[in-house]
Amino acid sequence: MLKTPPGPTVLGIDVIWVGSILIAVAAVAMMFAIYSAVTIRDPMAKRVKALNERREQLKAGIVKDASKRRQSLVRKNQTTEKMKDTLDKLKVLQESQVQFIQQKLAQAGIRKKEYAVAVIFARMVLPIVLGTIAALTVYVFNAFPDWTPIKKLAFFAAALGLGYKGPEIWLKNIIQKRTHKVRKGLPDALDLLVICAEAGLTVDAAFGRVARELGRAYPELGDEFTLTSIELSFLNERRSAFENLAYRVDLEAVRGVVTTMIQTERYGTPLASALRVLSAEFRNERMMRAEEKAARLPAIMTVPLILFILPVLFIVIIGPAGCALMDGFKGHNG
Numbered sequence: 001m002l003k004t005p006p007g008p009t010v011l012g013i014d015v016i017w018v019g020s021i022l023i024a025v026a027a028v029a030m031m032f033a034i035y036s037a038v039t040i041r042d043p044m045a046k047r048v049k050a051l052n053e054r055r056e057q058l059k060a061g062i063v064k065d066a067s068k069r070r071q072s073l074v075r076k077n078q079t080t081e082k083m084k085d086t087l088d089k090l091k092v093l094q095e096s097q098v099q100f101i102q103q104k105l106a107q108a109g110i111r112k113k114e115y116a117v118a119v120i121f122a123r124m125v126l127p128i129v130l131g132t133i134a135a136l137t138v139y140v141f142n143a144f145p146d147w148t149p150i151k152k153l154a155f156f157a158a159a160l161g162l163g164y165k166g167p168e169i170w171l172k173n174i175i176q177k178r179t180h181k182v183r184k185g186l187p188d189a190l191d192l193l194v195i196c197a198e199a200g201l202t203v204d205a206a207f208g209r210v211a212r213e214l215g216r217a218y219p220e221l222g223d224e225f226t227l228t229s230i231e232l233s234f235l236n237e238r239r240s241a242f243e244n245l246a247y248r249v250d251l252e253a254v255r256g257v258v259t260t261m262i263q264t265e266r267y268g269t270p271l272a273s274a275l276r277v278l279s280a281e282f283r284n285e286r287m288m289r290a291e292e293k294a295a296r297l298p299a300i301m302t303v304p305l306i307l308f309i310l311p312v313l314f315i316v317i318i319g320p321a322g323c324a325l326m327d328g329f330k331g332h333n334g
Contacts, residue, residue, distance in 0.1 A: 080114040083118060083120075084117045090124075092120075092124060093117070098120065101120060103247060106248040107179070107250040108171055123163075123164055127160045131159050131160045134155055134158075138156065175250055179249065179251050181220045184286075185220075186221065186257075186282055187282040187283045191279050192210045193207075193275050197271045197272040198272045203271070208226065210222075210225050211225035211226040227245075228244070228245045238265055245257075246258040
């Protein structure tokens, strides 16, 4: 009975099999890229819908003073109310903790404050769930019989830590990504604000105009500016609208813009000149960050260069010579 000769192998791995898998992955990635390129989505659609709901709430008079708004825990929601009742019974729900999570949710772009109770509830439940699964896996079912007691205990502790810190890490990751996107478009937004101020537009109209112009390029920044424009139109104190902007964005540059806006509203100083100075500072800061990343690039590229590029280069250079030597030895032995 004839046997199929084995294919070429590298370090015991079938090269043809690995190549087939890589080709399949590349084909799927290409199809996804083509689908993403031909599918046009409006990134502002959901945000505009949420902001319109906020506008209707403001029109209906659902506006509270800043201090009262901070004291409000959650909106009426059946699921979150059950979670809240459970946490209250266990005496683990603190208002300061809820306020902190609410601010983090606002910085992540999540407008529903009732999710703060869900995050706190997840931090309490996930360690129990993941810890139980880890204990059953390593102690009851003995899924890893070769592990020492120290490894099993470390796995159990890691599951507990992941359950407790997981929601916080997830929320922090979203905040960092959103803050980076807001920081990227802030200098352009300030330039447009300067143009609008010099054209004679009011502050709320200027914010709305900038939000419309930059909404597609920087959806997160357009979202914040649109909400600020709405609040400037409906809130009793314009200062509260600016403070809410600083409350929702975890960025020192935005706090500087808010401080400038409040001072110009209070003392009547020229808004365009102050914003022009801030825009120049932010652009210089962005250029310095780009130069810093460029300076770190050689050190970052060292590891990929050693692990991936140099071995391939050696194979390309030495491979033909090695094949010729092997053919020569085979011919000599034959």
